[in-house]
Amino acid sequence: MPYTADGGRPTPSSEELRARIPGWGADLDPADRPSVPREWPPTPAPGSHWVKPEPQEQHGPRERSIEHLELTPVFGTSVPLRGLSGAIKRLAYRRYSEGRAAHWLLLLLGDRVDAAGSHARSFLTVRPDNPITETGVLAETMYSGWSSRFRRGRVDVKHQWIDPILVGGPWLLALGLVFLGGRRAVRMLRG
Numbered sequence: 001m002p003y004t005a006d007g008g009r010p011t012p013s014s015e016e017l018r019a020r021i022p023g024w025g026a027d028l029d030p031a032d033r034p035s036v037p038r039e040w041p042p043t044p045a046p047g048s049h050w051v052k053p054e055p056q057e058q059h060g061p062r063e064r065s066i067e068h069l070e071l072t073p074v075f076g077t078s079v080p081l082r083g084l085s086g087a088i089k090r091l092a093y094r095r096y097s098e099g100r101a102a103h104w105l106l107l108l109l110g111d112r113v114d115a116a117g118s119h120a121r122s123f124l125t126v127r128p129d130n131p132i133t134e135t136g137v138l139a140e141t142m143y144s145g146w147s148s149r150f151r152r153g154r155v156d157v158k159h160q161w162i163d164p165i166l167v168g169g170p171w172l173l174a175l176g177l178v179f180l181g182g183r184r185a186v187r188m189l190r191g
Helices: 014-020 083-095 101-122 137-141 145-151 155-159 163-190
Strands: none
Touching: 083 101, 101 163, 137 145
8 A cells, every 4th residue: 555645544453354365464463473583672783882872973955855754874975976967866865755756867867977977077187997898898899799699698688779879879979069069169160
């Protein structure tokens, strides 16, 4: 039963579920569960000095799903949100539940924007990204790339036609935009 804002239908009782769904509640009786003799009641691990761990120190605001009242005690800090991609991801956490597709699609969009920004920033470094070696194009001609596609029963054969578009397409688009921008700049300089 999906969650609705108005609460929806009341939760059916165990007897109603047992009458409607064959086998429902088969493991409710401990005598019918083979794992019961080996089950242990939940207790703190030996040597632990807490029931709930102390929360990790926060340095600034953290993203948190709207379903949860507080952050988990430990959270990652290796890749802090920044720029446009961070704003997109913050919007996903602030506005949409984890049960909504919009939440996950915005997180994916934020990730793609971050990847594009990282590629763009790489051109300002001594070693920019190399789409030829990093996309695996050379591996298709070496290491039996083509023959492995047709004789091994690979499951990814169905989407291989779109891989060059998804991987190479953004590079070709960026190259086209640079070419058009350069051409426009040359025209403006000439008069």
